[in-house]
Amino acid sequence: MKLKKKKNALILFLLVFLFFGFLALAQDLEIKYPNVPGAPLPAKPTLPEYIKYLYNFSIIIAGLIAFASLVYGGFRYLTSVGEPTAMADARSQITAGII
Numbered sequence: 001m002k003l004k005k006k007k008n009a010l011i012l013f014l015l016v017f018l019f020f021g022f023l024a025l026a027q028d029l030e031i032k033y034p035n036v037p038g039a040p041l042p043a044k045p046t047l048p049e050y051i052k053y054l055y056n057f058s059i060i061i062a063g064l065i066a067f068a069s070l071v072y073g074g075f076r077y078l079t080s081v082g083e084p085t086a087m088a089d090a091r092s093q094i095t096a097g098i099i
Contacts, residue, residue: 036060069097 036056073093080086 066097070094073097 034057036053073090073096076093077087077090080090
């Protein structure tokens with residue numbers, strides 16, 4: 001009985017997966033991507049160009065997150081008012097932002 005339930009669940013999962021897969025293929029796939037410097041997308045991007053675009057986009061986002069972490073750690077260090085534990089936490093935040 002247990003095997004039959006697993007088999008039915010697997011068949012149901014595959015049917016739902018196929019349904020949504022065909023639904024995704026049936027819709028219009030024209031998407032407006034934001035312009036990333038150093039990786040302009042042509043009218044019909046190929047897979048390597050798309051991967052290059054995603055890589056450049058992720059590098060930019062990682063840089064912004066690291067910068068925000070440095071600023072936040074610096075702000076915490078300035079407002080620690082000489083408290084050793086707060087200063088150590090702020091230094092570790094700055095170190096994490098650099099790494």
